[in-house]
Amino acid sequence: MKNLSFMKYLFTILIISLMHVSFTQPYMIQAINDAPSIYFNPALYQESYAGEISEMQNNWTYFSAGDSTYGAEVWKTNGDTCTLVKDVYLDAINGQNGNVIHKGIAPFGFTAFNNEMYLIGLDTNSGVNGAKNRVWQSNGLDIWAAPGLDSVIVYSNLITYNNVLVFLGYDETESLYKIFTLNSNNGILIYTVPTVFNPIGSFGSLSFTYLIEFQNKIYFIGHHNSDYQYLYEFDGTQVSFLLNANVSQLNFFNNINFDLSIELFMEYNNALYFTGYDTINGYELRKFDGNSVSLVADLNPGIENGCGTTFKLYNGMLYFEGNDGVNGWEMWTYDGVNVQMVHDLSQGVCGSNGQVSCAYIYMEVFNNKLYFTQDTAGVTGQLWMHDGTNSTIVKYMYPNHDDFYGVRDLKASGPYLYFRASDSLNGEQLWRFEACEIQNTQTVNSTCVPRLDDVGNVIVGSTVFKDTLLNSCGGDSVLTTNYTYYPINTSVSQNQNELDAIGIGYYYQWIDCNTGQAIVGETNQNFTASDNGQFAVVLTAPESGCSDTSACYTVVGLGIGVFDNEIFGIYPNPSKGSIAINVAAVEDVQQIKVFNVLGEAVSFVRSNSENNIQLEILGASKGVYVLKIQTATQQKSIKLLVE
Structure with missing residues (x-):
């Protein structure tokens, strides 16, 4: 037992030693993009599907990336390495200056459905210019075009709704926009969109629409035979447009086509919030309550x-x-009543005098914190952390941090926050951030596991240790240990079948080494074996509660005693609690004890005759009892059953 405790101690030391390894936070996972200027500038649209996909996906997170060998294709990462799923688009074209450009399907819009990954990617039968987006499937090992959709161009994100996969597409065979649904067997149902619908209008380059589920219906935005935009509704059976939901024009579509890492709508307090336009207030925060659109704040x-x-x-x-109009583009909050600016980080009006760019603020909740990107004076795309009160630049929170900028496409996936960012050496790549506490102080109590001093001796007594460890975030973790250790004396003396624990002041429990079970009623410092076998004692210190076990001692050669040579019997058994013990001579019986199954001594009344002892167990209840009879030469245990 002592050796086991020492092994536990060495294992603890090993863990502490490993914690001294320093990791840089955040850090680039792998340099995939080796040609950032090729036609398909690799883009990352990772989604949080680790654990949401089936086990065959092995908890990989999927994203889009590209290099000069494969072009932009589907990759996956476990946070430590990145792996190409498949090079789908094998062709190459001649680019500028004689460079060979490898094409890819440029995937985005990853959506988990039916234990597989669905995504949007370019049709491999189309040329680079004017290429068409199709629906693709992946099981994590292979990628293929979704069957039955060869003539459908995708014009929206993919979402799950009522156990089917839904998207807006353009049927090339009929030249109509339609809602398409896929079930778990790849069965396709098609719902006609009103012919007045058009995702492309003269006000901007709107060529993609965004689906969102709200109040058990799907809503999306499109034109209606004019330059004005309306909300369209799909209830699972038909598509209709809402005349009372004129949202005019949405500016976000002009710049972020195919960027589905940004949430363009958000359900909050039983309403759907988005950015809408009118000729009086411009682009402002608006909401749709299921019936009409209204202005939230100007x-x-x-x-x-x-x-x-x-x-x-x-x-x-x-x-x-x-x-x-005063502080530039910043992060704001709305609590259902009031709007309020969180902070002024950009320190200037967006785009004025070249101070600050108009980059999107990407936001993601991770480890109970809000992470976001924000341009500051002279620096594009800083990664920030907001705890509900204060905001801090993430890379300045960690010692020895790597420098990076241009952060975007934040996505929490499993234990990590992924994002794409650039540095001066590798260009734009996939980065990872792991949640941990920068400074951590912990106090623990250690009373039963020995600790060694500098020369290898076990420290005996009570003291306090403070260890400063370097955690994975690069910060110091202070571990305070209130240490108390007193070795337990497990020595035992043996005289034939009599065993005596040498240590005093403990709780004792004798056990059968062959079965590992406690011997009922044997909780004294000494123990007399009535049968051959191997026995040990478990000693527990009352103050600390620490326990240790002695070695096993062998008892052999016990002779046949009075109980076997003479007439001996107990009746009745089972009984109602009153029994008679027949013996050759009552005077040979020195002691009688009765125990319940918990090992607790039970009171009884005894009366003797010449060759008979009568016992009545007081307050006997139904169950099993153990009767122990002691003579000068032998101890015998008999099981009694009370009915």
Whole structure:
């Protein structure tokens, strides 16, 4: 037992030693993109499907990336390495300056459905210019075009709704926009969109629409025979447009086609929030309650734009990108009543005098914190952490951090926060951030596991140790240990079948080494074996509760005693609690004890005659009891059953 405790101690030392390894946070996982200027500039659209896909996916997170060998294809990562799933698009074309450009399907819009990954990617039968987006499937090892959709161009994100996969597509055979649904068997149902629908309008380059489920229906935005945009509704059986939901024009579509890492709508307090336009207030925060669209707040008074492109729920509030015309584009909150700017980080109006760019504010909740990107004076795309009160630049939180910028496409997946960012050496790549505490102070109590001093001796007594460890975040963790250890004396003396524990002041429990079971009623410092076997004692210190076990001692050669040579019997058994013990001579019986199954001594009344002892167990209840009879030469245990 002592050797086992020492092994536990060495294992603890090994763990502490490993904790001294220093890791840089955050860090680039792998340099995939070796040609950032090729036609398909690799883009990352990772989704949080680790653990949501089936086990055959092995908890990989999928994303889009590209290099000069494969072009932009589907990759997967476990946080430590990146792996190409498949080079789908094998062709290459001649680019500028004689460079050979390898094509790829440029995947995005990853959506988990039916234990597989569905995604949007270019049709390999199309040329690079004017290529068409199709639906693809992947099981994590292979990628193929979804069957039955060869003539359908995808014009929306893919979402799951009522156990089917839904998207808006353009049927090339009929030249109509339609809602397509796929079930778990790849069965396809098609719902006609009103012919007045058109995702492309003269106000901008809107060529992609965004589906969102709200109140058990799917909503999306499109034109209606004019330059004005309306909300369209799909209830699972038909598609219709809402005349009372004129949202006019949505600016976010002009710049972020195919960027589905930004949440363009957000459900909050039983309403759907988004950025909408009118000729009086410009682009501002608006909501749809299931019947009509209304203005929530006019951040930037007048026709000037006050609401941006991205939304996130955190701490029970709606966070969004806003501009009050004074502080530039910043992060704002809406609590259902009031809007409020969280902070002024950009320190200037977006785009004025070249101070700050108009990059999107990407937001993601991870480890109970809100992470976001924000341009500051002179630096593009910083990664920040917001705890509900304060905001801090992430890379400055960690010692020896790697420098990176241009952060975007934040996505929490499993134990990590993934994002794409650039550095001066590798260009834009996939990065990873792991949640941990920078400074951590912990106090523990250790009373039963020995600790060694500098020369290898076990420390006996009570003291306090403080260990400073370097954690995976690069910060110091202080571990305070209230240490108490007193070795337990497990020595035992043996005289034939009599065993005596040498240590005093403990709780004792004798055990049968052959079965590992406690011997009922044997909780004294000494023990007399009545049968041959191997026996040990478990000693427990009352103050600390620490226990240790002695070695096993062998008892052999026990002779046949009075109980076997003479007439001996117990009756009745089972009984109602009163029994008679027949013996050759009552005077040979020195002691009688009765125990219940818990090992507790039970009271009884005894009366003797010449060759008979009568016992009545007081307060006997139904169950099993153990009767122990001691003579000068032998001890015998008999099981009694009380009915």
